[in-house]
Amino acid sequence: MDWVTALPPGGDKSYNVCLVSVDRYRKTPMFLPCHKDDTAMDTVIMTWNKVIRNTGIFQNIISDRDPKFTSALWTNLHNLFGTKLSFSPAYHPQTDSLAERMIQTLEDMIRIFCAYGVEFKDSDGFTHDWCTLIPSLELAYKTSIHSSTGKAPAMLEKGWNPRLPYDTLKKDLVDIHPIASSFKSMLDKARHHANRCM
Known part of the structure; x- marks a missing residue:
């Protein structure tokens, strides 16, 4: 687990950081918008x-030494559940190299879309900020082939790949709402950029 920081305020709650959690074996990420000043309880x-509602209790968590991850609440809770907490030294963040690579991938994907602006309009006029893109970027990553496993993280997690809008898209529709067309375009771009980053 680690953080993508220095993001512009996004979403209806003005989130400014994103917690990245990555399953080490399946390479499945979760991107969670949050606030830099969130407490350990938050x-x-x-x-x-x-x-945890999606993965169950962790066997091991590798993170940096962020005060939220070294707090008495966090450590006591994970001791209670039998989760081993491993911390990467400040001078050697590569200890959590999977999260570091995922953070770089997420930053690349966000940068490609938003150029770290507060929001952007795609060529179809649909306005996004980084928070509105997170679910699409996560889905795009989960359904793209990972270089180290040769499989999509969703396939390793579920045993099947989710049906994507692109897979079922009716290409012969003439009268399509501009926002629906823009949404399809956003999903296509997210998948393309996820493939480039993997």
Whole structure:
């Protein structure tokens, strides 16, 4: 687990950082918009509600020494569940190289779309900020072939790849709403950029 920081305010709650959690074996990421000033309690609740409910209790968590991850609450809670906490030294962040690579990938994907502006309009006029893109970027990454496994993370996680809008898209529609067309374009771009980053 690690953070993508220095993001412009995004979403309806003006999030400014993104917690990145990566399953080491399946390479499955979760991108969680949050606030730089969130407390350890906020991080515990978010992790419980958005990560653990999907993955179950962790056997091991590798993270940096962020005060949220070294807090008494975080360490006691994970001791209670039998989760081993491993911290990368400040001078050697490569210890958590999978999260570091995922953070670089997410930053690249966000930069390609947003150029770290507060929001952008794609060529179809649909306005996005980085928070609105996170679910599409995560899905694009999960359904792209990973170089180290030769499989998509979603396939390793579920045993099947989710049906994507692109897979079922009706190409012969003449009268399509501009926002629907823009949404399709955004998903296509997200998948293309996820493939480039992997």
